[in-house]
Amino acid sequence: MSATGVPPDLREALLAAAAADRLLVASDYDGCIAPIVSRPEDAAPDPAAIDALRVAAGLQDTTAAVVSGRALDDLVRLSGLSDGSVELVGSHGSEFTTGFRQPVTDDARALLERIIAEFRSIAIGVDGVTVEVKPVSTTLHVRNAAPNDAEVALDRARTGPASWPGVQTTEGKAVIELAVIETSKGHALDLLREQHRSDVVVYLGDDVTDEKAFAHLRGRDVSIKVGDGDTIATHHVGDPADVATVLEFVTAHRREHLAERASS
Numbered sequence: 001m002s003a004t005g006v007p008p009d010l011r012e013a014l015l016a017a018a019a020a021d022r023l024l025v026a027s028d029y030d031g032c033i034a035p036i037v038s039r040p041e042d043a044a045p046d047p048a049a050i051d052a053l054r055v056a057a058g059l060q061d062t063t064a065a066v067v068s069g070r071a072l073d074d075l076v077r078l079s080g081l082s083d084g085s086v087e088l089v090g091s092h093g094s095e096f097t098t099g100f101r102q103p104v105t106d107d108a109r110a111l112l113e114r115i116i117a118e119f120r121s122i123a124i125g126v127d128g129v130t131v132e133v134k135p136v137s138t139t140l141h142v143r144n145a146a147p148n149d150a151e152v153a154l155d156r157a158r159t160g161p162a163s164w165p166g167v168q169t170t171e172g173k174a175v176i177e178l179a180v181i182e183t184s185k186g187h188a189l190d191l192l193r194e195q196h197r198s199d200v201v202v203y204l205g206d207d208v209t210d211e212k213a214f215a216h217l218r219g220r221d222v223s224i225k226v227g228d229g230d231t232i233a234t235h236h237v238g239d240p241a242d243v244a245t246v247l248e249f250v251t252a253h254r255r256e257h258l259a260e261r262a263s264s
């Protein structure tokens with residue numbers, strides 16, 4: 001999708017968003033800013049998307065953000081967005097640079113340790129099943145496992161630790177993720193909207209947890225689902241290359257709008 005290929009309804013919505021008094025442009029990371037790859041540590045961002053976010057963040061009355069399921073330090077390292085100009089929120093919307101949205105108790109940490117131990121016992125000796133450890137959650141990855149092994153591992157997680165009291169379960173792309181505090185990208189967007197007094201939010205996401213973000217959008221906000229799958233988003237694009245195009249488009253028109261606003 002080139003800039004001229006942005007679907008007409010999305011183009012119209014983005015042009016209206018670009019003319020907001022105060023704008024928040026935000027995106028998910030994996031599957032949006034970076035393509036989905038076999039090894040989570042190899043998920044390199046699209047430079048065009050990163051540049052567009054940096055430019056947007058430098059504009060007056062404009063905030064740029066990435067809201068990810070990744071641990072915050074992992075997101076900082078992978079995205080290269082370490083100077084604080086683009087807002088980064090990790091752990092599915094619960095981990096801000098200022099700390100967690102909700103206190104993480106000793107009981108929650110102990111529960112997380114038990115889940116991690118259980119995930120490790122599920123993964124041990126099974127080719128392609130791995131465990132990712134994050135500050136308030138842990139992810140069982142099955143992307144690189146044989147289909148039957150993947151299903152058995154996911155089932156053991158569902159019937160095991162996912163059923164324990166106090167555990168929040170999310171199933172994503174070839175993963176099951178268990179968290180010990182409530183996570184919501186929707187709440188993260190609410191907080192960013194409030195902090196930056198944004199009138200309009202543009203949000204792009206590709207996975208199940210992004211539906212919580214879409215659910216918090218309203219009015220002139222623009223929700224954009226990336227790739228296939230059921231969604232409540234009102235717009236749709238194909239892949240991370242399209243995400244970069246959308247970010248470049250909205251940033252360019254935002255800059256134009258601000259120049260016109262300044263000269264009128």
Ligand SMILES: O=P(O)(O)OC[C@H]1O[C@H](O[C@H]2O[C@H](CO)[C@@H](O)[C@H](O)[C@H]2O)[C@H](O)[C@@H](O)[C@@H]1O
Nearest residue numbers: 029030036037038040068069070143173174175
């Ligand atoms: O909210 P996001 O930024 O999209 O993060 C969601 C999860 O992304 C990562 O896993 C996914 O991407 C991996 C790399 O492409 C892929 O191998 C895996 O199958 C995907 O599920 C990340 O590893 C998780 O921690 C995030 O929760």
